[in-house]
Structures are given as structure tokens and as C-alpha cells.
Amino acid sequence: MSLRDTSKKFESKLKKIKVCVFDLDGILTDAHVWWASEEVGFNRNFNIYDGYGMKILMKAGLKVGVITGGNSVSVEKRTSQLGLDFVYAGNEDKREAFKDVLKRYGVEADEVLYMGDELFDLPLLKKAGFSATVPNTSDEVKELVDYVTIRKSGEGCAREVIDLVRYAQGIVPIHEEF
Numbered sequence: 001m002s003l004r005d006t007s008k009k010f011e012s013k014l015k016k017i018k019v020c021v022f023d024l025d026g027i028l029t030d031a032h033v034w035w036a037s038e039e040v041g042f043n044r045n046f047n048i049y050d051g052y053g054m055k056i057l058m059k060a061g062l063k064v065g066v067i068t069g070g071n072s073v074s075v076e077k078r079t080s081q082l083g084l085d086f087v088y089a090g091n092e093d094k095r096e097a098f099k100d101v102l103k104r105y106g107v108e109a110d111e112v113l114y115m116g117d118e119l120f121d122l123p124l125l126k127k128a129g130f131s132a133t134v135p136n137t138s139d140e141v142k143e144l145v146d147y148v149t150i151r152k153s154g155e156g157c158a159r160e161v162i163d164l165v166r167y168a169q170g171i172v173p174i175h176e177e178f
Helices: 003-009 025-028 048-059 073-082 097-105 118-128 138-143 157-169
Strands: 018-022 029-037 041-046 063-068 086-089 112-115 130-133
Touching: 003 157, 018 025, 018 041, 018 048, 018 097, 018 157, 025 041, 025 048, 025 063, 025 073, 041 048, 041 063, 041 073, 041 130, 041 138, 048 073, 048 157, 063 073, 063 097, 073 086, 097 112, 112 118, 112 157, 118 130, 118 138, 130 138
Parallel strands: 018 063, 018 112, 063 086, 112 130
Antiparallel strands: 029 041
């Protein structure tokens, strides 16, 4: 089944989405971290497809950001480079950050997409209007979410979910002619 067809299955939920929130480690990265140096700290691999998809959503008027338990120079640099609407980093208890996002943008939980992969993401996955995860996570997470991606962590899994939102909401990236 194509992503376009899959988006139709979730269309009623996806059409409501105004804010997209992504976990970082295990979603926007391949879940591997390595020590780079004292100055850099732990480093991560990011997938370029995810970042471009986030930019497409922001250009279409959706609010997009990250709530992550991790924090490092690489996290700060990547999220800054993407120009995300919000970044909450360094706290595995993500509930207050989620509440702040709801308040900041004046939205209800059913208007928020949350994509996470870890047990501490469960409260947000339960609360969000549309929830997604990756196939290489624990059963408790997979059993709870609306959608489990085909792509694994850091392999464009967020872009897969972003494309579901795009198809449901009719968001078409504008390509400038030259």
C-alpha cells in the first residue's frame, strides 16, 4: 500500500494536525551516539530527508519542533539549522514541554502529531491526536501508536510520517521554476 493510500486511512486524524512534534534520538537519528570531544560532546547522525520534510510542513504553516531527552552541540546545531519553531532538550520527562506547546500555539492535543520511540515517550504518544513510531522499538510503544513506520530510526522515518500529513492535508511543496 502506498503512503498516499495509507494517509487516507488516517485522514480524519491527520487533517486536524497543526503542530508536529518529534523525538530526536531514535526518530530523527539512527539512535547511535558517540563521544566526539569535550567541546562537542556526544554526536549523532541525522537524515536529510527528515529535515527537508520538516521545512515543507513549516512552509505550509504547521508548527514543527522537537522534544528530546538528549542534548549536545550536535542537537543544538541541527535544530538551529532547520529553523524549528520550538526545541525542548535535556529532559526525559517530556510532559511539561508538551503542555507548553499546547499553550504556546493554542491547540488541543488532538491537533498535535507526536512521533517517539522510547518508553518515556508513552505519555505523549497516548495524548497526541496522531502518534507514530519506528519498527525497531519496544512492543509497548508499537502497540500504543496509530502508525508504525516502514523505515527504521534515522532512515527517513519522520519524513514518512510527514508525507502522511502532507497527503492528508494536500500540502504540495512549491518548486520554483527558473
